Amino acid sequence: MNLLKFLVINPADNVGVALRTIEKGETVEANGKFVTACEEIATGHKMAICPISAGECVTKYGYTIGSAKSDISAGSWVHTHNLKTNLNDKLAYRYEPALTPPTPLPPATFEGFLREDGRVGVRNELWILPTVGCVNSIARLIERKAQALVSGSIDGIYAFPHPYGCSQLGGDHLNTQKALAGLVRHPNAGGVLVLGLGCENNNLDAFKKVLGETNPNRVKFLVCQESDDEIADALSLLEQLASYAGSFKRQTCSAxxxxxxxxxxxxxxxxxxxxxxxxxxxxxxxxxxxxxxxxxxxxxxxxxxxxxxxxxxxxxxxxxxxxxxxxxxxxxxxxxxxxxxxxxxxxxxxxxxxxxxxxxxxxxxxxxxxxxxxxxxxxxxxxxxxxxxxxxxxxxxxxxxxxxxxxxxxxxxxxxxxxxxxxxxxxxxxxxxxxxxxxxxxxxxxxxxxxxxxxxxxxxxxxxxxxxxxxxxxxxxxxxxxxxxxxxxxxxxxx
The missing domain is CATH 3.40.50 (Rossmann fold)
Structure with a gap:
């Protein structure tokens, strides 16, 4: 096994990276020259390969990563003690396109779940998504009680608790709704139970306005405050979702x-x-x-x-x-x-x-x-x-x-x-x-x-x-x- 010990990533760099710990006094090759470490350089850390003056830019990957706080001699450790960022405030940008065309490759495939909307999932799971954190424990309880439904092509049943969905304003409230809506629509979910409390800001009527239309066979909704037994009702809905999701089988799909x-x-x-x-x-x-x-x-x-x-x-x-x-x-x-x-x-x-x-x-x-x-x-x-x-x-x-x-x-x-x-x-x-x-x-x-x-x-x-x-x-x-x-x-x- 070839264990390279020190790497200068780009010819323009004035530092290299220790791929394994370099001991003090140890000499390594850098850009065709030899540099002796003035101190131990731990794995992943940088060592100067030439003298760097105070205020001079330090270069790695062929780009500036900051400037030297003080003079740095060749073989010295370069880190936060002697290197500072050059970044500050906002910048003005100019578009200077540098595009690399892709290299054609032979077609690749995988075995996925083709959904009715044309998208493809890599898992066929049932998801329980609370609209609000108040029903997190109920979602977890339903998840535990529903595990018997995992069979055939169904890969698993998972609840996703979170602390939001109420007492939020403006952008936060919309972020929560957009995030949950994106998960409801996700192709890895063969079926989704959206679990609401009833009195939250993100109640089902409000959430559906962001969510949009859904397939009633794939997405079910339950408001816990409106149910006499939300656990039993949820399990009944999950049985219906399992029946629908179980109809999907893996098939060959393009990468x-x-x-x-x-x-x-x-x-x-x-x-x-x-x-x-x-x-x-x-x-x-x-x-x-x-x-x-x-x-x-x-x-x-x-x-x-x-x-x-x-x-x-x-x-x-x-x-x-x-x-x-x-x-x-x-x-x-x-x-x-x-x-x-x-x-x-x-x-x-x-x-x-x-x-x-x-x-x-x-x-x-x-x-x-x-x-x-x-x-x-x-x-x-x-x-x-x-x-x-x-x-x-x-x-x-x-x-x-x-x-x-x-x-x-x-x-x-x-x-x-x-x-x-x-x-x-x-x-x-x-x-x-x-x-x-x-x-x-x-x-x-x-x-x-x-x-x-x-x-x-x-x-x-x-x-x-x-x-x-x-x-x-x-x-x-x-x-x-x-x-x-x-x-x-x-x-x-x-x-």
Missing amino acids: QELMIGLKCGGSDGLSGITANPLVGVFSDMLTAQGGSSILTEVPEMFGAETILMNRCRDEKTFQKTVALIDGFKDYFIRYHQTIYENPSPGNKAGGISTLEDKSLGCTQKGGSGTVVDVLSYGDPICEHGLNLLEAPGNDLVASTALAVSGAQIVLFTTGRGTPFGCPVPTVKIASNSALSRKKAGWIDFNAGQSIEGVPMDQLSKTFFDYVLRVASGERTVGEQHGMRDLAIFKDGVTL
């Missing part, structure tokens, strides 16, 4: 029917070298098939946003991307928060120093594809190709947002590890082999192989085939452990 969410969390200094580029190659492969990918975490585009802007397919999409970025910056400003208050403590411990550093790694999940559309929170995906979605960096909120917009699967890269799952299958991709070994109960795929002698083109093909197997019914580790969470974006007053 162009896949809509895959792209997310990272608990990133480390290897995420932008292994896991995120792997997902980026996957995204390019999928969109070349005519499929769709969705990239979110808007605050983690700051510092790398111009790369995405210049990959927009036209001026209109570029302007929507500018509005996406500026709108999220305005969100920070509105609450008197620092726009660039990032990365997290875990990110920093893993070797990420500034938001530019984090964003340039994060956005690699979008590959090199053309940005075809920009979605507001809760909006369904409409265009095949790479889409950008309005949502925060928070793992649960952003992953839920991807599912709400129609992602049948979420690909989640991580360098630190996390056990959560969102409403759809959540594939955990480790940036390093140590995490993959340590947390086998969390991790589905090890992208760390890409720096251990497995070529990226080979690994990406293996990963693409794995995701197709998940789409065809292979359960992720999180699914096996029943890890499912729902988190709705909140911004504003609670009464």
Whole structure:
């Protein structure tokens, strides 16, 4: 096994990344030269490969990730103690298109559930969706009592509690309604029971105005306050939904029917070298098939946003991307928060120093594809190709947002590890082999192989085939452990 120890990502860089811990006094090769470490450089952390003067830009990935706070000698550790962000306030942008045409690939297929509206699910589940947090415990009780209905082609029955649906105003109330409506419409659900209380702001009459028309065989509604025995009534409705959902069987579908969410969390200094580029190659492969990918975490585009802007397919999409970025910056400003208050403590411990550093790694999940559309929170995906979605960096909120917009699967890269799952299958991709070994109960795929002698083109093909197997019914580790969470974006007053 070829264990590369130090990597300079781009010839223009003046720092490299330790792929394994480099001891003080150890010499490594960098761009054809040899650099001796002045101090220990932990895995994922950066080391200067040449002298960097105070105020000089520090370059990684071929882009600036900040500037030196003080003089930095070759072989020194480069991190938060001597590197600061160059980002501040809002910017003016100019569209300078740099589009890469996709490489044609042989058609790929998976075994999915073709719905009556033409969309395709990768699971055939029954979902119980509360309109309001007041009925969460009832939803969970119904979920437990209904498990006997799981048979045949029905993959499972799941309730999705959340704390909202009442005492919300304006945009928050609409966000809750849009999120729940997106899940009601989701193709992974063969049948949905919408469970209301009766007196909430998001009562069924109000919710149906946002939801629109539904198939009465697929979606049932129950108001608990109007029922003498809501448990018995709910189970009766679920039996009807199970009968309908059970009529669907897996059939061969084109990969162009896949809509895959792209997310990272608990990133480390290897995420932008292994896991995120792997997902980026996957995204390019999928969109070349005519499929769709969705990239979110808007605050983690700051510092790398111009790369995405210049990959927009036209001026209109570029302007929507500018509005996406500026709108999220305005969100920070509105609450008197620092726009660039990032990365997290875990990110920093893993070797990420500034938001530019984090964003340039994060956005690699979008590959090199053309940005075809920009979605507001809760909006369904409409265009095949790479889409950008309005949502925060928070793992649960952003992953839920991807599912709400129609992602049948979420690909989640991580360098630190996390056990959560969102409403759809959540594939955990480790940036390093140590995490993959340590947390086998969390991790589905090890992208760390890409720096251990497995070529990226080979690994990406293996990963693409794995995701197709998940789409065809292979359960992720999180699914096996029943890890499912729902988190709705909140911004504003609670009464």
